[in-house]
Amino acid sequence: MDQTATLPEFKYHPDPVATGVVVRDEDAPCLSCNRIRGYIYDGPVTSEKFHHLTHCLCPWCIADGSAARQFGAEFADSGTMEGVSQEVRDEIAQRTPGFHSWQETQWLVCCGDGAEFLGAAGSKELKTQFPDAMPAVRQHLKEDFDLSGAELKEFLAALSKDDQPTAYIFRCRKCREYLAYVDET
Numbered sequence: 001m002d003q004t005a006t007l008p009e010f011k012y013h014p015d016p017v018a019t020g021v022v023v024r025d026e027d028a029p030c031l032s033c034n035r036i037r038g039y040i041y042d043g044p045v046t047s048e049k050f051h052h053l054t055h056c057l058c059p060w061c062i063a064d065g066s067a068a069r070q071f072g073a074e075f076a077d078s079g080t081m082e083g084v085s086q087e088v089r090d091e092i093a094q095r096t097p098g099f100h101s102w103q104e105t106q107w108l109v110c111c112g113d114g115a116e117f118l119g120a121a122g123s124k125e126l127k128t129q130f131p132d133a134m135p136a137v138r139q140h141l142k143e144d145f146d147l148s149g150a151e152l153k154e155f156l157a158a159l160s161k162d163d164q165p166t167a168y169i170f171r172c173r174k175c176r177e178y179l180a181y182v183d184e185t
């Protein structure tokens with residue numbers, strides 16, 4: 001195992017270890033570079049050629065695009081992104097670790113760029129980890145779920161990181177505003 005390796009940087013997913021999609025594994029080989037590098041990607045992956053790539057790719061092969069090229073793999077769905085360049089879509093779909101969600105993932109956009117994904121959150125995580133994202137979650141529930149007053153409060157309290165409904169927290173790389181959406185099956 002390569003002890004000196006530091007994880008690659010992902011500008012749209014700054015801490016994939018914290019969000020849980022890159023995990024420590026000292027035995028898992030990467031199918032792309034055939035090395036055991038100590039970290040493996042555990043997030044969602046779709047592939048044109050292979051079907052079993054979960055827990056089989058290292059973050060370095062995601063970062064440099066070799067996993068995407070070799071397996072026709074995509075890690076996030078960038079199809080719903082509006083107002084960003086093809087370059088940004090490609091980087092998010094092919095060279096950025098994705099995240100698990102109940103339905104198809106949406107990568108949020110702000111200021112003409114993809115936002116950075118900070119993590120999934122329930123009511124507990126919103127209070128402790130992402131208090132500044134609370135207004136974005138409330139606004140989303142008002143606008144997209146048509147909730148207000150006691151109903152909104154109840155819905156917020158029911159949010160869970162591990163059970164639905166779940167909030168997904170992003171932050172704009174340019175204006176630094178928090179962005180969020182909520183998803184359930």
Ligand SMILES: [Zn+2]
Binds near residue numbers: 031032035059060
């Ligand atoms: Zn690799």
Ligand SMILES: [Zn+2]
Binds near residue numbers: 111175
């Ligand atoms: Zn912005």
